[in-house]
Amino acid sequence: MKIALLLAAVALVAGCGWEAGSQAPRYDVTITYWPSGRGGDARSATLTCDPDGGSHPKPAEACDALLQHEDALQPVAPGTACTEIYGGPQLATISGSGVHALLSRENGCQIARWEALAPVVELS
Secondary structure (H helix, E strand, O other), X not given: OHHHHHHHHHHXXXXXXXXXXXXXXXXXXXXXXXXXXXXXXXXXEEEEEOOOEXXXXXXXXXXXXXXXXXXXXXXXXXXXXXXXXXXXXXXXXXXXXXXXXXXXXXOHHHHHHHHHHHHHHOOO
16 A cells, blocks of 8 residues: 555656756846946846856856855844945845845945855846
């Protein structure tokens, strides 16, 4: 009886198009980039990592940066001392697959996050 149930489950999964060893991409996100701030035009792209793909102009480079700097997806901790350096009006969001990050260049902490993820967010 157990073998029959196991075979039925395998047949059901096989019929759904699942392949042994296949898995969802590690990241499946949408990036929106405002080069001149929210008042300006926006650019958008999709990105999947592991396997690399999507409409991003440089998916392999973007995925490398994303996987190497996953900590930059996290917001700056409250109370963190950041230099008051303004890096420009650029804004970007990265959202999807459990990620929602807003990036800016409003101070030293935000600039560090931006630079770590620049290959992801700068869609040019």
